[in-house]
Amino acid sequence: MRHRTFTASRIRAALGACVFISLVASCERKPPPAAAGCLTCHQGIEQAHGPIPPDECVVCHGGDASANTKQGAHVPVPMDWAEIRGTGLPPAPHGFIRDFAPDQLDRLDPDYVRFINPGDIRAVEQTCGSCHPDQVATMPTSVMVTNAGHYFPTLYLAGIQDDRLATVGSYAAEDPDCDPSVPGSVCALRPLQPPGAEEITQIIASGDQAAVEQLAYEHYLAKNCNTCHQAGYPRNNSPGLYRSSGCTSCHMVYDKLGTYAGSDPTIPKSSPVHPIRHEITAAIPSEQCATCHFQGARIGLAFRGIREGGFKEDQTPPNAVAIQDTLYGHSPGYYFSDEDSSNDIDETPPDLHYAAGMHCSDCHVGSDVHGDGRIYSSSKLQVDLRCEDCHGTVRDPIRPDDDGVFRTASGRALSQLSVGSDGGVVLTGRVDGAAHPVAQVADLLGEGGGASAAMHAAMAPDAAGWSHTDALTCDTCHTSWAQQCVGCHVTYDLRLEQVDYQTGTTSPGLTQGGRSMFSISDVLLGTGQDGRVQGVMASQQVQMTVVGSSLYGSVDGEILQGETVDDGAGGTRVLGEFRHRNGLEANNGFAPIFSHTTTREPRGCDVCHRRDDSDEELARVRGVYGFGTGEFMLDAPGGQPVDGLQFLADDGTALTTWVHEGTGPVEPEARQRALDVVLSP
């Protein structure tokens, strides 16, 4: 323990404290000047939102602007704050809630939640909704709040639910006007509530293996997939993770360290969790989105040219460039910016839009992010923006409507687009304010457009009027890299406890998951939701081990799911069970995905077609269509190793089910046509 000495700095600190106390006391005692109100103490604070005068803090925060004291002005900390906070979270100042889980926020006095964060979904009807009723009406049911897209795929792949519709989420949601005919939409969601101690004991005593598996998956989801999304705050405790909840989780910008850099003397500048400035903005940088989107499909990383690590040394290229920064709860060196510093190539470049100064918020606006009032089972159903909405098709450039407004194919206004002085389409960047020219594919392919012969061959309609773009999404070719993570070993051990990020309290069982292998070079193709071919990502390849405890009626350390095998080094190891839905050997997840690593230079034709007619080439290209590569073999209990990048048997039979309705392997006829092509040398 360090011994402090009474130095000049201490004397100054004491005197400073004396002066500070006298100032604070003056805030407590003196009536605020008539026009000042809250600003008597919060002098210099930024005007959060243009239309609201700076001295009208109560419009958003509540409280009493006419009070003469801090106690009178502020909404008091609820009496049950400490009880709700519980003992599972780190020490915090009295009243601190910026690491609360959704259920904890639900239990708090809503006036206090509003006082701390007027943008919280529990407060927005009174606050943001006063002027933005349309957005506030739809936002609480959007996937960014409900988290539904992370829950149902896991439960479906495991056979715990039979349809591809969400039933649980991070937040209770209801759509009274629901229309079951809208694909992937549901009428209501309930919060995920995994079984508690008593029910766990009953499940284990029953010997029902399916129930044991469901128990493990539900705890896994609640404890690992619930740290993001706008219904709550967790984890909010490490660089890169700092954010708010609700509307302000996007519209109040936080920097990496979560510290305030504004002018209000009462807001600390040396510790999180505070926005950079007390300002609502639509200029949302991609780094803000990445506070959550570093997980899931990792788009918040890939878009910026960052590849996830955390693999063993033999999985790390010798000249890879690690980012020496604590980010997203990981130690320095976990993330990589380049695979090989000894060459001039960046194997994991950022998306060309990011490199040009654009951000996520330049494209994803309106119902893409706020929702449209439906409760969708997946973000893939809520997000309807397509490359063609800005860049047109190979046949037609985009054009504004009669009101001069550019719109998506679904009719949403894209207010960021306009016609530039040269008659071309320009996008005005929300963050950089720059005018970004938006190339129109049809113009490039047209006379004098400058398209290369290769571009014409690949994209222009042929004599029969057919174009590759009729059958392939743009990103199928214009993607520079995508990270495939293969083999996810998850253990659910009932001998320990862990915080459930739905409730903020500890519950039985610790879950831990880790991937074993990755690839940035393997390309997989499947059928996307619009029926066209699209790149596919290996997803949720879970092998689950469940370990029992005497606390819940089994023997400590008993393997309730999984198989103990020889580890080849004189010991044993446990192989988790794959998911066996409908008798499948390993129901690994695969999902079509736009990995957001757009490149001007497309993938070569030889990625998807054979270079020659050798057997090796045929095997390689068959791997692209899901017949397996043999590179990533996963040990399976009691069976043959499973190829982590395989979803079709040799005869074309499906080896896995696909999570998203309408997606799957490339249709057999189209697949065969592609396999039959042998490129000219």
Added chain:
Amino acid sequence: MHILMGGRLLCAVVLIVSQVAACDGDDPASDPCASGADAAIVLGKGVGGAFTPYEDGESVQLDVAPQGGFGVTVVISTEALAAGGDNLVDIQMDVEVDGSTAGAFLLEDAALLCEPSVGGRFDGAVVGFDPNQYSSFDDLLDLNGQRVDLVVSVTDADGASATARQSVTLDVGS
């Protein structure tokens, strides 16, 4: 009346002294956010500005990071190391089990924030375990209840450096 005048006089003296003291910025040793010879750091826990120094052998949570990896999330409090403004530091974060290094990570160019009259502060640093040694669930179980040393060194741009060695007991899960 005399008491009132005396009070005013005392206040005036306090204000003058505080102003004078505030102007002695030329003496870096007196500013806990300025680089100095007697640099020191303390490891602890807390969120939202709270800071509680670890006690010897204190039970601390071993976090399982979102996509794998194990580590202890700490708050670093510094004194006499250049903090605030544009000051960047390097933070070497090691963990030792039975005297052997079980993880060593360098956090480069970290912004060390200044809490006036208290010192520098870095929240949310992750003192991690080497994924080559510790990656499986069995490894995690082995670490549960282990007494380990967190060894953290902070070096500022002026070359001033301090190291804290903190013995803690790992608690997995709860």
